[in-house]
Amino acid sequence: xxxxxxxxxxYTEGRGGTPIDRIVIHYIxxxxxxxxxxxxxxxxxxxxxxxxxxxxxxxxVSVFNTAWHAGDWGFNQRSIGIxxxxxxxxxxxxxxxxxxxxxxxxxxxxxxxxxxTAIVPHDSIRxxxxxxxxxxxxxxxxxxxxx
Ligand SMILES: [Zn+2]
Numbered sequence: 001x002x003x004x005x006x007x008x009x010x011y012t013e014g015r016g017g018t019p020i021d022r023i024v025i026h027y028i029x030x031x032x033x034x035x036x037x038x039x040x041x042x043x044x045x046x047x048x049x050x051x052x053x054x055x056x057x058x059x060x061v062s063v064f065n066t067a068w069h070a071g072d073w074g075f076n077q078r079s080i081g082i083x084x085x086x087x088x089x090x091x092x093x094x095x096x097x098x099x100x101x102x103x104x105x106x107x108x109x110x111x112x113x114x115x116x117t118a119i120v121p122h123d124s125i126r127x128x129x130x131x132x133x134x135x136x137x138x139x140x141x142x143x144x145x146x147x
Pocket of ligand 1: 025026027069122128130131
């Protein structure tokens with residue numbers, strides 16, 4: 001599924017020379033439209049590179065720029081953030097998971113990443129409930145079968 005641009009003002013130009021070696025898995029705690037609204041609001045101070053849900057893939061920030069998603073500056077510089085439509089009571093749909101696997105496969109190929117080490121959940125970086133109901137290990141393992 002090709003991404004549709006929904007440009008966010010919340011990013012830093014470039015990556016400070018840091019190579020990309022991680023893909024961080026997040027959940028929106030809402031639908032894709034909620035991520036669109038938050039990431040398009042300059043006052044929110046947050047963004048991600050991609051959001052997936054409701055049959056769509058949105059791109060907010062170029063992968064060559066630093067999105068503000070990990071809550072850790074070093075990790076923001078080295079990683080690509082992907083948000084998934086889900087909340088505490090609603091896991092991502094099969095369609096969302098498959099679109100995420102497709103996106104992770106493309107990114108791992110593009111940047112020469114091993115999915116088994118590159119794909120990580122947000123809560124491995126800092127204390128957070130994210131990625132909640134997203135089965136990030138399933139995304140990782142399915143990506144590893146395709147790369
Ligand atoms: Zn997160």
